[in-house]
Amino acid sequence: MAKKAIPDIIIGRLPIYLRALERMQQAGQKITSSKDLSARLGFSAAQIRKDLSQFGEFGKQGTGYHVEYLSKQLRAILNINKVWDVAIVGAGDVGSALAHYKGFVNRGFQATLIFDNDPAKIGKKVGNLIVQDTAEMVQTIREAGVKIAMIAVPADHAQEVADQLVEAGVKAILNYAPVQLSVPEDVHVEYIDPATRLQKMTYYLE
Amino acid sequence: MAKKAIPDIIIGRLPIYLRALERMQQAGQKITSSKDLSARLGFSAAQIRKDLSQFGEFGKQGTGYHVEYLSKQLRAILNINKVWDVAIVGAGDVGSALAHYKGFVNRGFQATLIFDNDPAKIGKKVGNLIVQDTAEMVQTIREAGVKIAMIAVPADHAQEVADQLVEAGVKAILNYAPVQLSVPEDVHVEYIDPATRLQKMTYYLE
DNA sequence: TAGATTGTTAATCGATTAACAATC
């Protein structure tokens, strides 16, 4: 309830703040400020302070924010103190790339399941994972208690897969298929479509 | 000038409208309406009409929009009536996946160059492309007149690569490295970071 | 202490929605 009150657009910025803080930590920087973060990220200092103040008082007047402390707080707020298991649906180029992707390590996620409906792929290894038959997906995901999935199947099948994921108890979907999905309102969906992003930029090109 | 006046947030929705229209076309649908698009995409009908009206009068009262005509108009507005060449920097897992990605076909883009600084990778084939030495990147991109690039190198090197791309005349960058880039204001940057997107959703999970 | 920076309120800015005349 209290959570619901915080605008989604603010939630979306928290991981970006966290990413910057973690880079500061790596670089040995102990203290930062809204001004410092603003210079790095391009958001206004006022906005950064306001966003953070939604969740508590993390800073110190005159000093700023302790990098490690703030980053710990943000990880707690975002629920990534644990490592979440993630299922991948589709073992084509995109699904395989996600299975190999090293960017999830230390950011709260690990791919533990991958599915495909192509008999030629089922049983094959992709990274550390063995491709399983989509026919067993609902049961396998439900039994494993996996709550997050990434869809990397052709656009025509994405909605069907989404329906199955919902049935399996998945609550968060990262969709790489270039279609809008229709899901119950307690299921969250984020979209990644590089062509769409490039098209946004070509508008400005000549 | 007139272009600059249109909010970026509207430009970002145009490719999504286009994506839906192209799926309608494939399905043989001739006519749509703001209400129909709204049902598919989740944006309000009023917003869709208002967005489109920024660029002209594409519809007909009482009828709606002709799918093929509107999609043609949007392609023109977004400057994707041509096919844009795109350079990929980094031939690791992400770069390779982008080189193989089939989602760019018919959406206005083709990868034509790929670069890496690892001698073990230079000269190797990735998809149709041969990996070239990053040392020659600035010159090669400039000579080829390529204006769009995707960065798929480790975070530590992304800014350096971005600087080189700017020097080479690139005006649009799709950045897969999990860092904010600093570029001149006539250069456009979009970010794709799946971990960030997943973290946004885990906020809502328990 | 003096300087710096937070957290927060009020003011501004911009985006979305509702409503409806125009018209196909």
Added chain:
DNA sequence: TAGATTGTTAATCGATTAACAATC
């Protein structure tokens, strides 16, 4: 014609910014 849907204006809603007292 009657019904439907556009394009657009005005009203609403929400997000960002400016400013500053509190305080480290």
